[in-house]
Amino acid sequence: MNYNWDWNVFFKSTGIGNEIYLDWFVSGLGWTIAVALAGWIIALALGSLLGVMRTLPNKTASAIATGYVELFRNVPLLVQLFIWYFLVPDLLPEKAQIWFKQDLSPATSAYLSVVVCLGLFTAARVCEQVRTGIQALPKGQNYAAMAMGFQQAQVYRYVLLPQAFRVIIPPLTSEFLNIFKNSSVASLIGLMELLAQTKQTAEFSANLFEAFTLATVLYFVLNMSLMKLMGWVETRLRVPGMMGGAK
Amino acid sequence: MIRFMNVHKWFKDLHVLNDVSLTVAAGEVVVVCGPSGSGKSTLIRTVNQLESINSGEIWVDGKNVADPKTDLNALRAKVGFVFQHFNLYPHLSVLDNITLSPLMVKKMERAAADKLALQLLERVGLAHKKDAFPAQLSGGQQQRVAIARGLAMQPQVMLFDEPTSALDPEMIGEVLHVMKDLAESGMTMMVVTHEMGFAREVADRVVFVDHGQIIEEAQPEEFFMNPQHDRAKQFLRQLLTPMQ
Numbered sequence: 001m002n003y004n005w006d007w008n009v010f011f012k013s014t015g016i017g018n019e020i021y022l023d024w025f026v027s028g029l030g031w032t033i034a035v036a037l038a039g040w041i042i043a044l045a046l047g048s049l050l051g052v053m054r055t056l057p058n059k060t061a062s063a064i065a066t067g068y069v070e071l072f073r074n075v076p077l078l079v080q081l082f083i084w085y086f087l088v089p090d091l092l093p094e095k096a097q098i099w100f101k102q103d104l105s106p107a108t109s110a111y112l113s114v115v116v117c118l119g120l121f122t123a124a125r126v127c128e129q130v131r132t133g134i135q136a137l138p139k140g141q142n143y144a145a146m147a148m149g150f151q152q153a154q155v156y157r158y159v160l161l162p163q164a165f166r167v168i169i170p171p172l173t174s175e176f177l178n179i180f181k182n183s184s185v186a187s188l189i190g191l192m193e194l195l196a197q198t199k200q201t202a203e204f205s206a207n208l209f210e211a212f213t214l215a216t217v218l219y220f221v222l223n224m225s226l227m228k229l230m231g232w233v234e235t236r237l238r239v240p241g242m243m244g245g246a247k
Numbered sequence: 248m249i250r251f252m253n254v255h256k257w258f259k260d261l262h263v264l265n266d267v268s269l270t271v272a273a274g275e276v277v278v279v280c281g282p283s284g285s286g287k288s289t290l291i292r293t294v295n296q297l298e299s300i301n302s303g304e305i306w307v308d309g310k311n312v313a314d315p316k317t318d319l320n321a322l323r324a325k326v327g328f329v330f331q332h333f334n335l336y337p338h339l340s341v342l343d344n345i346t347l348s349p350l351m352v353k354k355m356e357r358a359a360a361d362k363l364a365l366q367l368l369e370r371v372g373l374a375h376k377k378d379a380f381p382a383q384l385s386g387g388q389q390q391r392v393a394i395a396r397g398l399a400m401q402p403q404v405m406l407f408d409e410p411t412s413a414l415d416p417e418m419i420g421e422v423l424h425v426m427k428d429l430a431e432s433g434m435t436m437m438v439v440t441h442e443m444g445f446a447r448e449v450a451d452r453v454v455f456v457d458h459g460q461i462i463e464e465a466q467p468e469e470f471f472m473n474p475q476h477d478r479a480k481q482f483l484r485q486l487l488t489p490m491q
């Protein structure tokens with residue numbers, strides 16, 4: 001193979017304004033993080049709520065949560081993204097449609113779609129982790145809290161959830177990393193996140209290998225830092241005298 | 248204080264409580280014993296409705312607990328419960344285990360709740376462990392904390408479900424000692440236990456349960472020296488000489 005490696009490419013002008021290729025990567029990384037973090041907030045909040053619902057004695061509540069999980073887990077992520085981006089806006093009331101399609105910049109509307117899509121998709125997976133975490137707790141915890149006169153919401157808030165979350169930090173960490181990786185689907189609806197910028201750099205500069213090498217390194221470093229962060233969180237929350245999580 | 252009137256409960260086909268009637272007066276200590284699976288835990292759990300009943304009535308402090316209109320959370324706040332396996336909250340310190348319900352249910356001020364918790368820890372001899380976590384305590388210490396936690400709601404009644412049967416023998420004494428003090432302070436207590444020494448010394452009455460029925464109810468001395476029913480005799484024999 002005859003390929004001219006040129007690592008200086010990232011400092012060369014893109015030919016658009018004063019930008020160098022590295023600027024594209026920085027901006028792409030920024031979008032990737034912005035998509036993943038916003039999606040994660042939705043996923044964690046909604047997923048926790050659904051996870052709790054699945055463990056409630058109330059049949060309706062748990063059926064709703066189960067239906068949600070089945071639906072969002074069994075439709076491919078890309079299909080969901082296209083639905084959120086291409087179909088759902090057409091179902092909105094007219095004013096909202098105009099706002100979404102005309103008032104917002106294309107980047108913002110793509111961003112909103114992908115955040116909602118990843119948030120709701122990941123919520124189904126978080127839900128299952130939270131449910132497993134709660135169900136793994138000894139039944140006596142629930143009894144003890146009820147015996148003290150707690151309302152059901154207090155039982156969850158003060159007794160069950162703090163323990164369940166400690167137990168599920170490792171699987172939640174991998175969902176957290178997944179949402180960063182999955183955020184690359186945004187490139188398919190034109191959001192210039194890390195993968196899209198990489199492809200664009202490869203096309204503009206013809207330095208395909210350098211571009212994808214840098215992208216790989218960036219994704220890798222990002223994931224490693226997130227893993228370190230979650231490891232730190234886990235240590236911070238560890239209960240003295242106990243290994244791992246609840247007994 | 249507690250009054251069971253013709254209480255029945257089924258788990259599917261299993262008749263766990265069969266026409267139970269029993270009264271525990273204020274200040275009284277009643278020990279419940281009986282073979283494994285006879286329904287003792289179920290019986291004591293119906294008092295604060297951790298288990299519901301199918302028919303009959305249970306009156307606690309003037310309220311019928313089986314009545315759907317009864318505020319169960321308010322009732323439970325007045326009834327302390329101590330479990331066989333302690334069930335302390337493992338993620339909270341000893342002090343926080345005790346203050347959680349006064350803070351959240353009674354809406355007590357933090358300072359007052361801490362003070363109360365320290366007094367109770369003093370009473371069970373564990374004030375020096377206030378900052379420890381449950382997993383750092385021995386079984387006996389955990390159970391004493393659990394008793395302090397139950398007392399923190401200043402209950403009218405304390406229920407104990409085999410409080411010493413998960414403990415190593417050398418720790419049983421310290422827990423029974425705390426319970427005896429509590430009984431002497433005038434607390435109304437219903438205690439599921441096979442600790443004969445405790446029953447003899449502390450109980451006002453012993454109730455023997457078999458197959459969901461109360462088949463004997465007597466003063467401790469009378470029950471131990473002169474049991475009436477064959478099944479009670481057999482039970483006591485097994486308790487004294489388990490290997491035979």
Ligand SMILES: Nc1ncnc2c1ncn2[C@@H]1O[C@H](COP(=O)(O)OP(=O)(O)OP(=O)(O)O)[C@@H](O)[C@H]1O
Nearest residue numbers: 258259261263281282283284285286287288289290
């Ligand atoms: N939630 C439940 N569902 C179905 N059956 C149950 C349930 N809880 C208890 N049982 C059954 O009811 C019977 C009485 O149980 P219970 O726990 O009250 O007995 P116990 O006298 O406390 O026994 P032990 O001395 O072993 O604690 C047992 O046969 C038990 O298997």
Ligand SMILES: [Mg+2]
Nearest residue numbers: 287288289409
């Ligand atoms: Mg039992």
